[in-house]
Structure formats: C-alpha cells, structure tokens
Amino acid sequence: MTRGSTGPGTGFTRRINRNNGETVRLLVTGGAGFIGSNFIHYVLSHHSDWQVANLDKLTYAGNLTNLDDVQSDPRYRFAKGDINDRKLVSNLLSQGFDTIVNFAAESHVDRSIMDASPFIETNIVGTQVLLEGARQSGIKLFLQVSTDEVYGSTDSNAFTEETCLAPNSPYAASKAAADLLCRAYWRTYGLPVIITRCSNNYGPYQFPEKLIPLVVTNALEMKQIPIYGDGLNVRDWIYVEDHCRAIDIVIQKGKPGEIYNVGVGSERTNLELVYKLLDILGRPKSMVTFVADRPGHDRRYAIDATRISRELGWQPAFSYESAIGDTVNWYIKHEAWWRRVKSGEYLDYYKRMYSGK
Ligand code: NAD
Ligand code: TDX
Numbered sequence: 008m009t010r011g012s013t014g015p016g017t018g019f020t021r022r023i024n025r026n027n028g029e030t031v032r033l034l035v036t037g038g039a040g041f042i043g044s045n046f047i048h049y050v051l052s053h054h055s056d057w058q059v060a061n062l063d064k065l066t067y068a069g070n071l072t073n074l075d076d077v078q079s080d081p082r083y084r085f086a087k088g089d090i091n092d093r094k095l096v097s098n099l100l101s102q103g104f105d106t107i108v109n110f111a112a113e114s115h116v117d118r119s120i121m122d123a124s125p126f127i128e129t130n131i132v133g134t135q136v137l138l139e140g141a142r143q144s145g146i147k148l149f150l151q152v153s154t155d156e157v158y159g160s161t162d163s164n165a166f167t168e169e170t171c172l173a174p175n176s177p178y179a180a181s182k183a184a185a186d187l188l189c190r191a192y193w194r195t196y197g198l199p200v201i202i203t204r205c206s207n208n209y210g211p212y213q214f215p216e217k218l219i220p221l222v223v224t225n226a227l228e229m230k231q232i233p234i235y236g237d238g239l240n241v242r243d244w245i246y247v248e249d250h251c252r253a254i255d256i257v258i259q260k261g262k263p264g265e266i267y268n269v270g271v272g273s274e275r276t277n278l279e280l281v282y283k284l285l286d287i288l289g290r291p292k293s294m295v296t297f298v299a300d301r302p303g304h305d306r307r308y309a310i311d312a313t314r315i316s317r318e319l320g321w322q323p324a325f326s327y328e329s330a331i332g333d334t335v336n337w338y339i340k341h342e343a344w345w346r347r348v349k350s351g352e353y354l355d356y357y358k359r360m361y362s363g364k
Contacts, residue, residue, distance in 0.1 A: 031057040033258075034104040036090050036137065037111030039063040041213040042152070042247055044073035046110070049251040051077055060084045062099060064129075067352050068114065072344065073212045090133035093140070100144035106258060107141055108150045109134060115216050116156075116178045117360055120302055123177035130181035131188070138192045138200070149189070149200045150257060155243070155270065157183040157204060160305035167311045168204070168266040175303045186266075199263035203254060206270040206310045210247030210330070211337045215345055216356065219244075222281050223338045224345045226290045233361055236300035238278035241307040243270045246330035249323040253315060260319045270310025271323045287335045298364035 033050065037043045038061030050057055063069045065087055077083045088095045090111045100107075111133060113119065113126045134151065141149045158166040159173030172187075174180040192198040209219045222232050253269040261267065275283075282292055315321045338345060349357075 031106065032104045033057060033059045034062060034099065034107045035059055036062045036107070036109050037069070038085075039065055039069035039071050039073060040110060040114070041068075041073075041210075041217075042208055042250060043110035044070075044212050045210060045247045046108070046251045046254060047074060047077060047083065049248060049255065051080055051082060053255065058082045058084075060086060060099070060102075060104065062086050062088055062090065062096075063111065064089045066113075067356075068214045070212070070214075070348065072347075089129075090137055091128060093136050096136055096140040097143065100140045100146070104144070105147040106150065107137060107146055107148070108152065108254060108258070109137055110152045112152075112182070113178065115214075116176045117216070117301060118356075119176055119178035119181070121359070123181070126177050126181040130178075131184045134185040135188050138188060138198065142192060142196050142198050147199060148258065148261075148263065149192075149198060150254065150261075151185065151189045151200060151202045152254065153186050153202050153204045154179070154182050155204050155206045155268070155308045155310050156305065157186055158308075161307055161309055165270075165272075165309035165311040166204075166268060168268055168314055175305055179305075193264045201257055201261045201263060202266045203257055204266065204268050204310075205250050205253070206243035206245050206308055208245055208247045208250050210334055211341070212344075213247075215349055215353070216360075218277065218280070219284065219334065220338060220345065222284050223288065223335055224349060226285060226288045226294060227339065227342070229290075229294075231296045232281060232285070232294050233298045233364065234277060234281060234295050235298060235304060238281070238295075238297065239276045239306075240304060241274050241276055241309070242280075243272060243274050243308055243310050244280065244327060244331075245269065245271045245273065245323065246325040246327075246334075249325050252324065253321050256319045256321045257315070262318075265314075267315040267319070268310050268312050269315060269321075270312045271327075272310070272312075273327045274307075274309060275327075283331065284335060287332055298361065 156179035172183045174183040189200045193200045213220045
C-alpha cells in the first residue's frame with residue numbers, strides 16, 4: 008500500500024518504535040469519515056512514533072478532503088477498499104499491523120430506517136471479515152468502535168457495560184450484532200478484542216445528515232430546522248476529540264475482552280441543544296419546525312463511564328460550553344467543506360428524508 012494510493016500495495020517500509028520498544032502499526036477502517044478522520048489527526052499529532060493506514064470504501068460519508076493536511080505525512084497511508092472484501096483485508100493484514108481500530112460503518116439511524124441492507128453488509132458482515140482477518144494474522148488488538156445505541160433507551164439509570172443490549176433501530180441492531188461477534192471471537196478464539204461504546208459525538212468534519220451539522224448549516228443557509236416529535240429526546244453530547252482520547256487510552260491500557268462505555272454526562276434535550284446553536288449563530292428560534300417523529304425514536308441515552316475513568320484514567324478534557332461554540336465556528340469557517348458535501352447525493356437524500364414530513 009502506497010501513500011495516496013487507491014488500492015493495497017507494498018505496506019510499510021519503515022518500522023517504528025514506541026517508548027517500550029514496541030512497533031505501533033494501526034489499521035484504521037472508516038478513517039475518511041467523521042470520527043475516523045478526527046482520530047487519525049489526533050494520533051498523528053500526539054504520537055510521533057505511530058504509523059496509520061486508513062482503509063475506507065469512500066461511501067457518501069467518506070471524504071478524503073477531511074485528511075488533506077496529512078496526505079503527505081510519511082506515517083500515514085490510504086487504501087480505498089471495502090471491509091467486506093476478504094481478499095483485500097487479508098492482503099492488508101499480512102503486512103503486519105498490530106492494532107485494528109474499526110470505525111467503518113453505515114452510521115445514520117434515519118438511513119437504516121429507509122434501507123437496512125447496507126447496515127447488515129458493512130456493520131455485521133464487514134466486522135466479521137475484519138475479525139477473521141485479524142484472527143488469521145495474529146494481531147495484538149482489535150478495537151471495535153461501538154455505540155451507546157446498542158443499549159436502547161433508558162428513562163432511569165445510565166447504561167453500564169452490564170446493561171442488556173436492546174437495540175431499537177436497524178442501525179443499532181447491526182452494531183449490537185457486531186459487538187456480539189466481537190465477544191464471540193474473544194471467547195472462542197481468544198482474539199484480543201475490546202469494544203468501546205460512546206455517546207453522541209460532535210465536532211469538525213461531521214456529515215450534515217446528523218443533528219448538529221445539519222442544524223448549523225441549515226441555519227447558516229436560512230433554511231428551516233426539522234425537529235422530530237416534541238424535541239424532548241435526550242442525548243449525552245461528547246466532543247469528538249474526547250472520544251479520540253478515550254480510544255487512544257484504550258489502545259494503550261485497555262484490557263482485552265473488556266467493554267468500555269464513553270460518555271461525559273452532558274445530557275441535553277434536542278430542543279435545548281438546537282436553541283443553543285441558534286443562539287450562538289444569532290438566528291431566531293422560529294427557524295425550528297416540528298416534523299413527524301423518527302419511528303422507534305429512542306427517548307434518552309445516558310452513559311455511565313465509571314469503568315474507563317476508574318480503570319484507565321480517562322476524563323473528558325473539553326467542556327460543552329466551549330466545544331459547542333468552537334464547533335459552530337468550525338462550520339462557519341469551513342463553508343466550502345460543507346457546501347461541497349451538501350450537494351449531489353445529499354440533496355436527493357434530504358428530499359427523500361424530509362419532504363412531506
Ligand atoms: P461516518 O458515517 O461519518 O463515517 C463512516 C466511514 O466508514 C466513512 O468514511 C465511510 O466511507 C466508511 N465506510 C462505510 N462503509 C464501509 C465499508 N464497507 N468499508 C470501508 N469503509 C466503509 O461515521 P462516524 O460518525 O464517524 O462513526 C464512526 C464509527 O463510530 C461508527 O462505527 C459508528 O457506529 C461509531 N459511533 C459513532 C458515534 C457518533 O456520534 N457519530 C457515536 C458512537 C459510535
Ligand atoms: O433532522 C433531525 N431532527 C432531529 O430531531 C435529525 C437528523 C435528528 N434529530 C434528532 C434525532 C435524535 O434524537 O436529533 C437526535 C440526534 O440525531 P442524530 O444526529 O441522527 O443521532 P442519533 O440518532 O442520536 O445517533 C448518533 O449517535 C450515536 C449517531 O448518528 C450514531 O452513529 C451514533 O452511534
């Protein structure tokens with residue numbers, strides 16, 4: 008695999024060492040998406056001795072311009088490809104990676120309600136292809152980036168890692184199925200797997216089908232803001248860099264076979280969040296339009312992140328107040344980025360999703 012290539016190639020020529028003498032060679036999947044691209048930026052700027060390969064299919068949600076500034080970094084490589092492609096995955100893994108971080112997924116609940124099939128293919132079958140490739144290549148750590156949505160909705164206690172899985176959307180069900188496959192590969196084959204389950208992320212490079220970038224960019228374009236149902240659904244909003252920091256700590260200190268919840272206890276109703284965004288942007292509350300609810304819409308996610316905090320020492324570093332403002336400013340400054348994304352397929356999707364609601 009060569010830098011900037013569109014297919015698998017010859018692999019890393021240079022081996023690098025961690026402080027303890029270990030080589031760190033990461034295979035990140037889905038690194039051209041929102042969290043994956045933030046994670047690649049994070050790793051390259053915080054670990055001078057880590058190498059990162061990024062395997063991404065470049066679906067509608069994958070955007071290589073997210074990684075423009077690292078394309079020429081010798082520690083970074085890109086391979087265009089599908090995690091469902093067994094041959095490609097096996098070839099890549101024969102190049103000697105020690106850690107896989109699997110971000111690759113279909114990630115939008117509303118799209119999963121329109122058509123669940125790609126979610127089954129990528130999120131379940133694709134994860135199994137990676138697990139099998141990892142098993143055969145003997146990697147040291149397979150980190151599955153999962154979500155709090157696998158627990159379903161709660162109106163009382165926050166989710167712990169022992170909470171039963173009760174996914175309500177096809178997206179969440181596909182992620183829960185992948186988690187169970189990860190568990191099975193750990194229990195059956197001893198594959199060193201760790202699962203992280205994080206709450207709702209926000210920050211730079213998020214595809215504007217998700218609530219925060221949709222609201223900010225619609226407000227900037229003076230378009231209506233669609234709010235599902237009564238707008239009182241609750242999410243725990245985490246700044247994406249805090250999620251990246253959590254994954255980093257898990258890679259370095261996590262216990263194989265373990266699950267770590269990641270959340271910050273920053274619960275807001277959708278309406279509270281949207282009014283805050285409109286306030287920062289100086290736009291009126293009257294831009295909000297209440298539309299038909301999402302079918303099976305989870306009322307509240309709440310995460311108990313005691314384990315990662317107590318056992319690995321992770322704590323969030325960003326406050327909601329400042330990070331939400333920084334995020335809004337990022338979209339204001341990067342208008343060309345989101346205008347390009349909000350074209351073509353996005354416009355068709357938006358029409359299908361919101362017209363008649
Ligand atoms: P995203 O949709 O922005 O990015 C997904 C990336 O995966 C894209 O670059 C896409 O091209 C790539 N991809 C999709 N199918 C692929 C395939 N078959 N092979 C290779 N690459 C493929 O998603 P995101 O919001 O960055 O989420 C990343 C991961 O984190 C997902 O697994 C998601 O379930 C999980 N997660 C997301 C959040 C959140 O709030 N966004 C919270 C918790 C967990
Ligand atoms: O137009 C909208 N109007 C609206 O009211 C959109 C797009 C969303 N919403 C609501 C639905 C949710 O209650 O806002 C909330 C957040 O919606 P999304 O941004 O679609 O996120 P959510 O469904 O909570 O899932 C997200 O968090 C967990 C990510 O998309 C998942 O990938 C992640 O696993």
